[in-house]
Amino acid sequence: MDPIAPSSDLMNELLLGMRLRGIQYRRIHAGASFGFAFEEKPGCAYFHFLATGTAALLTENGALQTLSAGNAVFLPQGSAHQIFSDPQVSVQDIDYCDVMALSDTVCAVACSSDTPQMIFFSGCMEFDLGGLQGLVPLMPELMMIDATSQRYLELMPILTAMEQEARTGRMGDAGILARLADVVMAVIVRGWVECGCGNSSAFVTALREPKLSRAILALHRHPGRDWTVAELAAESGLSRSVFARRFQEMIGVAPLRYAGELRMRIARTWLTYDRMSIENVADKLGYTSQAAFSRAYKRIVGVPPGYSRRVLGK
Structure with a gap:
């Protein structure tokens, strides 16, 4: 490859x-x-x-x-x-x-x-x-x-x-x-x-680093998948411990935290600009219920998903 x-x-x-x-x-x-x-x-x-x-x-x-x-x-x-x-x-x-x-x-x-x-x-x-x-x-x-x-x-x-x-x-x-x-x-x-x-940033360095970029690309292509650190490490061709350490050092956050924040950034775009329903967004991002998605969204974004869709999407 x-x-x-x-x-x-x-x-x-x-x-x-x-x-x-x-x-x-x-x-x-x-x-x-x-x-x-x-x-x-x-x-x-x-x-x-x-x-x-x-x-x-x-x-x-x-x-x-x-x-x-x-x-x-x-x-x-x-x-x-x-x-x-x-x-x-x-x-x-x-x-x-x-x-x-x-x-x-x-x-x-x-x-x-x-x-x-x-x-x-x-x-x-x-x-x-x-x-x-x-x-x-x-x-x-x-x-x-x-x-x-x-x-x-x-x-x-x-x-x-x-x-x-x-x-x-x-x-x-x-x-x-x-x-x-x-x-x-x-x-x-x-x-x-x-x-x-x-x-200017370790994050962008990671975009140019082939092994880490494979894991980041997988996260962005399949944000609704319930990823584990071991699965992301396999995408990178690294051991779990080496991958987790290198990801933390270069990106600044742990792999699964990055995955969760990524889902919410995508969710915010879908709610605010694409006007998708909360139920549809929750389903596309792999949440078992709308309530579970709403709790995760408010914890990371700071406002309920309905606020983003109703107010920011105007």
Whole structure:
């Protein structure tokens, strides 16, 4: 068996589980002087693509990043930041700028009556990795790529297509933009993992470690199975004791605790976004009764499953 295959399969599982919802796009035109502030939005992610001109991005922790045409920026944790022409310029909250609606999900922001010197395409969306949602807090505050680089050559035509869709306002543009955004985010996340995730977490190291990745992949493919540590160790080709120790060291929790938390993350997605019934979710996740599932859900998530379905799913 190819030793890289399990990690590749797990990457597919990660990307297939990724969902972007509630997407709102802005196409922003500005002159020589501009400044925009983006407030913190927990549970969401920001995406920016600079089509023309130059700019600077200041993160909440004070890091300053220079942007040029062709750069794309992804902030997976929805942290507050600013984009401006110069640090001395005053900034305005992007949510309070005058806009012109291009469609239900796309609007235009024009801050100059002259020929724009800077055009960028911006999106804010709910960022959900499904069963691997625990990966989001481990991601860096900001992930920047050069869409013209050799590693990301596939992104340039996609980003260009997104800009064209936002600009022309053709029928069905919102649906096209949402699907193109899915691809862009997936490529960025994949590139981050391929590059070693900045060595930022043992969890992601495990995704790249063939033996552990087999067990994690089995858990994600069959979350409703009543797994034992011995069965997961067999998936990894390790002894029970070696597997349990290595899993704890690299993931930070015991295997069965991870399995239980995974079920509840999947359950929350099914209840909140897919609008599945509590009974159906309990059955799909292997619980013998709805009551047993509800107790486990409240213990791990902190609220009853009915709350997630009724309130969060609105």
